[in-house]
Amino acid sequence: MDGTSEILEQAIEQLAKLPGTGRKSARRIALYLLxxxxxxxxxxxxxxxxxxxxxxxxxxxxxxxDGDPCSICENAKRHTGQICVVEESQDVFLIxxxxxFRGRYHVLGGVISPLDNIGPDDVRINQxxxxxxxxxxxxxxxxxxLNPDSEGEATSYYINKLLKPYEKIKVTRIAYGIPMGTELEFIDEATLGRAFASRNTF
Amino acid sequence: MDGTSEILEQAIEQLAKLPGTGRKSARRIALYLLxxxxxxxxxxxxxxxxxxxxxxxxxxxxxxxDGDPCSICENAKRHTGQICVVEESQDVFLIxxxxxFRGRYHVLGGVISPLDNIGPDDVRINQxxxxxxxxxxxxxxxxxxLNPDSEGEATSYYINKLLKPYEKIKVTRIAYGIPMGTELEFIDEATLGRAFASRNTF
Structure with missing residues (x-):
């Protein structure tokens, strides 16, 4: 076709691979960069x-x-008595x-998912x-x-089982319930059910 | 803050400058690239x-x-009797x-817009x-x-005036009207009015 720039097309093609970016936004970004x-x-x-x-x-x-060890593991002021297990690095940044939380983390890099052929050895459970x-x-x-989906639940149960023999170590799970700032009518049944089951003394 | 990567933050900051990309999508893209x-x-x-x-x-x-002259201007098979004036390069690709259209193009690189301090000399009208x-x-x-907005209209009128002395040259404008595949009830009044004014013999 006349009037196309190979270089431009290549940039668009590469940009279109990014998550949330179709060919139209890729073109828009490329022309913006130009x-x-x-x-x-x-x-x-x-x-x-x-x-x-x-x-x-x-x-x-x-x-x-940016370095190894990371700034959290390196920080002598963090509690060494607590490890928070998360799925991905971004969860660390969020927490x-x-x-x-002032303890340290352990990033699994995924969760157990038999359907996707991801077993316990494919995530950092051994570590x-x-x-x-x-x-x-x-x-x-x-x-x-971990995330409150079936893979996250299964992985939590699996880790809990592995940690059973260590009687001195308490295994806890973050609370799943009603998110702050919402109204009950907008909450799905599973969340509401979980919120009831996990109710605390006021 | 503990647990942030300077390198990651820099990538997010740069990505967040792209059009249509906020900090959340920038973070998502950065983690995807990782x-x-x-x-x-x-x-x-x-x-x-x-x-x-x-x-x-x-x-x-x-x-x-990719080269100068471009593949269109260089193409001996294109009609040399027609020049289509557009605002930006992407308009060429679209057309x-x-x-x-088998003629050649002229990209203004913008339109006259007194409010933005863009005069006739700031776009490629002299060229x-x-x-x-x-x-x-x-x-x-x-x-x-040109685009059917007030700046595009004003620029069209301005160019039309400059071309008046060349009696042999016909100045035309692409048709503005009802877009294909839509229903009349969804069309704004200005477009519908224009479509009526520009009606053709059937």
Missing amino acids: KQNEDDVMKLANALISLKKSITRCSTCGVIS EKTNE LMQRVNDENEQLEEVILA | KQNEDDVMKLANALISLKKSITRCSTCGVIS EKTNE LMQRVNDENEQLEEVILA
């Missing part, structure tokens, strides 16, 4: 390159991090924002148990903070 | 870099292009897709008149295909 000055485009490109090249994972907790063995002396609590 | 292999991320980054470094503009018609003078012998028609 109008920006070279410095700004280079800043974006370099940020993406270092994202992949410079970022690493903490070899202890598995969170994505950190709440300022509710968790290794840590539990190594830190057995000081460890008081393992907090499970 | 999971991709290095090759794919490099392909994206390089596509963005060459977008800015290798792409050029046709010095005749002003369209963004090319229709296969309705258009230069072309009209140079190609006076062969030129039969200038087709105005």
Whole structure:
């Protein structure tokens, strides 16, 4: 076809692969970038390159991090008696924002999902148990903070079973219930049921 | 804050500048890229870099292009008697897709907009008149295909006035009316009015 730029088409094709970006928004982004000055485009490109090249994972907790160990595992002020188990690194960032938790984390990098052929050995459960063995002396609590879907539930049960033999370690789970700021009529039955079952003394 | 990656934050910040991308989608894209292999991320980054470094503009018609002249101006099979005036390069690509037009283009790179301090000299109207003078012998028609907003209208009128002295050149405008595949009840009054005023013999 006349009047198309191969270079432009390639950029659109690459951008269209990003999540939430179809060909139309990819085209819009490409044409937007064409109008920006070279410095700004280079800043974006370099940020993406270092994202992949410079970022690493903490070899202890598995969170994505600029260094190994990560700033959380390295921080002597964090409680060493608590490990919070999460699915992905972004969950760590979210929980950190709440300022509710001062212990350390363990990122599984996924959950057990037989339908997707993901077994216990495909997520970082062995590494968790290794840590539990190594830190057995000081460890008081393992907090499970997985997503409340069937895979997350199954994985929580599995980890709970593995931790049973460690009698000194309390296994807890974050509360699932009514989200703050909503009205009851908008809540689904499963959540409402769970909220009832998990009710506390006022 | 503990547990944030500077590198990740920088990538999110850069991505969040893109049109249609807020911080949430920027974070989602960054975490998605982290999971991709290095090759794919490099392909994206390089596509963005060459977008800015290798792409050029046709010095005749002003369209963004891999080479100068662009493939349209260079194509000896295109009608040299027609020039279609558009606002931006993407309009050229859109019109090319229709296969309705086999002439050549002129990209203004904007429209006259006194409120934004954009005068006739800030868009490529002088270059258009230069072309009209140079190609006076062969030129039969200038087709105005600007957006149907007040700035587009004003720019169309302005160009039409400049072209008045060239009696041999017909100045036309693409038809504005009811879009295909819609129902009349969903059409705004301005469009419907325009469609009536521009009615054709059936």
